[in-house]
Amino acid sequence: MHDGAISTVFFYLFAASSIALALGVVLGRRLLRSAICLIGVLGSSAGLTLVLGFEFVAGIQVLVFIGGIVVMLLFAIMMTSQGHTFEQQPTLRRRVAGATVAAAFFTVTLSAYLNADFPVPTAEQLAVSHEGADEIGRKLLSNQGDGYIVPFEVISLLLLSALIGGIVIARKHAPEDEESDQDQGLANHPSDVGR
Amino acid sequence: MNLISTPLLAQADPASAGAAPSMERVPTVSERAAEALQHGIWGAAFYIVIGLVAVLIVVSVLGLVMSYIERKVAGHFQCRLGPMRVGPHGILQSLADGIKLLFKEGIEPGHGDKVIFIGAPIFSITATILLLAIVPVAPGIQVVDMNVGVVYIAAVSGIGVMGILMGGWSSDNKWSLLGAMRAGAQMISYEISLTIAILVVVMFSGTLRVSEIIESQQQGWWIWRGHGVAIVAFCLYLIASTAELNRTPFDLPEGESELTGGYHTEYSGLRFSFFFLAEFANLFVFSALATTFFLGGWLPFHIGDYEGFNRVMDILPPVISPLFWFGIKCTALIFLLMWFRWTFPRLRMDQLMRLEWKVLLPFGFANLILAATVVLTGLYFFPTAT
Numbered sequence: 001m002h003d004g005a006i007s008t009v010f011f012y013l014f015a016a017s018s019i020a021l022a023l024g025v026v027l028g029r030r031l032l033r034s035a036i037c038l039i040g041v042l043g044s045s046a047g048l049t050l051v052l053g054f055e056f057v058a059g060i061q062v063l064v065f066i067g068g069i070v071v072m073l074l075f076a077i078m079m080t081s082q083g084h085t086f087e088q089q090p091t092l093r094r095r096v097a098g099a100t101v102a103a104a105f106f107t108v109t110l111s112a113y114l115n116a117d118f119p120v121p122t123a124e125q126l127a128v129s130h131e132g133a134d135e136i137g138r139k140l141l142s143n144q145g146d147g148y149i150v151p152f153e154v155i156s157l158l159l160l161s162a163l164i165g166g167i168v169i170a171r172k173h174a175p176e177d178e179e180s181d182q183d184q185g186l187a188n189h190p191s192d193v194g195r
Numbered sequence: 196m197n198l199i200s201t202p203l204l205a206q207a208d209p210a211s212a213g214a215a216p217s218m219e220r221v222p223t224v225s226e227r228a229a230e231a232l233q234h235g236i237w238g239a240a241f242y243i244v245i246g247l248v249a250v251l252i253v254v255s256v257l258g259l260v261m262s263y264i265e266r267k268v269a270g271h272f273q274c275r276l277g278p279m280r281v282g283p284h285g286i287l288q289s290l291a292d293g294i295k296l297l298f299k300e301g302i303e304p305g306h307g308d309k310v311i312f313i314g315a316p317i318f319s320i321t322a323t324i325l326l327l328a329i330v331p332v333a334p335g336i337q338v339v340d341m342n343v344g345v346v347y348i349a350a351v352s353g354i355g356v357m358g359i360l361m362g363g364w365s366s367d368n369k370w371s372l373l374g375a376m377r378a379g380a381q382m383i384s385y386e387i388s389l390t391i392a393i394l395v396v397v398m399f400s401g402t403l404r405v406s407e408i409i410e411s412q413q414q415g416w417w418i419w420r421g422h423g424v425a426i427v428a429f430c431l432y433l434i435a436s437t438a439e440l441n442r443t444p445f446d447l448p449e450g451e452s453e454l455t456g457g458y459h460t461e462y463s464g465l466r467f468s469f470f471f472l473a474e475f476a477n478l479f480v481f482s483a484l485a486t487t488f489f490l491g492g493w494l495p496f497h498i499g500d501y502e503g504f505n506r507v508m509d510i511l512p513p514v515i516s517p518l519f520w521f522g523i524k525c526t527a528l529i530f531l532l533m534w535f536r537w538t539f540p541r542l543r544m545d546q547l548m549r550l551e552w553k554v555l556l557p558f559g560f561a562n563l564i565l566a567a568t569v570v571l572t573g574l575y576f577f578p579t580a581t
Contacts, residue, residue, distance in 0.1 A: 006232070032311060032364060039357065056403075059346035067353025071383060074360050078376065133343055133403055 010051050018044035035073050042066050056133040223406075224249075225339040246338040250327050254320070257479050258472040259289045265475075265533060272537040296471075299464035307367035307461070315365060316462065316469035319358030323473040323480065325351045330483045331405050333493045333517035344405035345397055348484065349390050352439070355473070356382045359448070362470070363458035374457030377544060378441055378448035384551040385438035385445075391559035392432035395424060395566040396488040409492035416491035422574065424566045429489045431559055436481040437535055438551070440474070444539035445547060482528035483521075490524045493517030 017040065024037035042065040049058040090098070143149045222230065224246040231238030263278070263286065270277025278285030303309055328338040329347060341347050356379055363375020397403060399421055400411035411417075417425045438445040449457030459470045486492055495508040495516060511519055542550065568574075 030308065032308065032361075036311065036314070036357075036361065055341055055343045056346060059343050059350045062350035063346065063353060067350060067356070067386075071353070071356055071360070071379065074357070074364075075376070075379065078360070078364055078372065133346070 007051050011048065014044045014047040014051065018048070031077050032074070035070060035077060038073070039066055039070050042070065056136060223335060223337045223340045246328070250324055250338060253327060254324060254472055254476050257476045258468075259293060261475040261478060261529070262292070262471075263289045264529075268530065268533045269537065272534075293468070296464060296468045301464040301466055302461070304365075304367050304461050308365040311361050311365035312461075313466070315358045315362035316466045316473075317358070318361060319355055319473040320469045322351055322355035322358065323476045325354070326480045327476060329405060330480055331409060331487055331492055332483075332521055334406075336518075337406070340404060340406050343403045344408075345393055345403045348393075349386070352389075353386065355477070358470075358473070359458050362462065366458070366461035368461055370454045371458050371460045374448045374454045374460070377454075378458055381438055381441070381445060381448065381547060384548065385435040385555075388431055388551060388555045388559050389435035389439060391556075391563055392428040392435060393484075393488055394563060395421070395428035398563075398566055398570050399425070405487055409487055409494060412491040412494055413497065415497060416489065416494070418489040421566070422569065424562060424569050425489065427558070427562045428566070429485070431555060431562070432485055432489065433531070434555065436485065437532060438547070440477055440481060440532070442478070442532060443536040444542050446541060447544055447547060478529060478532060479525070482525050482532065485528050486521060486524040490528075491520075493521040495520050 021037045021040035021044065025034045025041060028034040028037060042061065046058045046061040046065075049061060139146065140148050140152050224242055228239045228242035228246070231242055266288070267277040267285075278288035281287040281291050303312060326348065329341065329344055331337040331340070359378045359382070360375050363371045363373075363378070366372070396408060396417050399417055400408045402408060402411070412420070414420070418429050419425075421428070441448050448454075449459070454460075459467055462470060493516075495505075495511075497505045497508060509516070
């Protein structure tokens, strides 16, 4: 049986790459390179989930974080920055604020880590949980005792309101102007391409 | 009815694993590797190497063959002959082009971000290779068969966008950047319709595993069995995948009259050929997935339990039959996508966005709800016992 050994090797591989790339995200001075390191970090954490045997969760992680959020980040960087964006020498106020936030987050994480009691699942529990997708679907949509239908619907309402808010912010003109706006080909302006 | 037809099907075509529940599944390459791992690490390594080499060969052969077919098809559509000089009927043309590309100088733009510039084509081709791993060609001729195959497809195809965005940005060229932004916006938008179309089939077959989706079409392909719903989903899939592939009528990212070459304007030599290979391999992958989801993958053409007809369709020997059926369906779809290219004029950017967000997406959602109704009431043709 080499299964255990191989998952251990993969665990350390993914853990090391996620730490290294996370350092790259924070310490890099070029914004786009940081964003690309972030792809690596999220990919490694999806890999860690895969080592645990949760293929569905790993797939969703890649789908949502890499395919959705990082692409949004890339778009934001490309639309806002001029040419090569280096992070300039930060002002004192930003340094203090950054350090405070980082310290606060570190304290929270550390205290959570120290106080939490991590349950280690037994081999049988892991074997059962391998049939991920349908079990997750049932739990999400069940209104029985252990179902998550109410939080699920609340979150979808939140997403809907965010979506409508986004449309309202992105809309520059009154609705009746929009048709003529599009027909004049204003979408050729770089910042309007993704609109 | 199902019980009567099942032994006959199994007798005639033992290769289609889903024919009878008693038939054992043919293991995929990754399953063989996992099994070999029980005995030693070298056996597993052997299968992993086989899988990798097979995928690499498939990528390069696809690039060679498909670029030749594309040029021939394009030629004949325009009443030309296409490539004729190198070899009989020009069949060595793409080989010659490949050798030329290998020896070309890889030029890097002076002001761009070189690391990202070099990394971008690798991202593109990686996404393609990862997608190829899950394409089921025949029982057992598949590298991985994950139980969340459809999620994997959706996740991995998102990575391809990254390569294009990175390539366009790092070229430090406004046309490249514009092309990349167009490609990114287009691919992200149409991915939603693509996924919604696939979800219809997932709902019909009740599984995310690609091989099980094929086996669920034993009685008839989903495009027939799902009444109009599956046909609408198939059309949505075709439109969305054409946009995903950046092919005409959705080839704005490289609209040569306004953007020279789009995101790969600055690329040359081997790095350009990576983008090129990824594009052609993706054409194959999306056709193969359409075959899998809507046209029954490697299964022969069956009509429910109309035994006489089914036996005629099963006439090929079991080893060749899946390859033949998969090949013929996939080739037909690839030809259809090439046909699109010479039939439809290119869309404008705002028309493209309007088509996705105001036409395809509402249709897709309505279709999904309709499909749910069909599944709940068991309305589709040849309902199986399961």
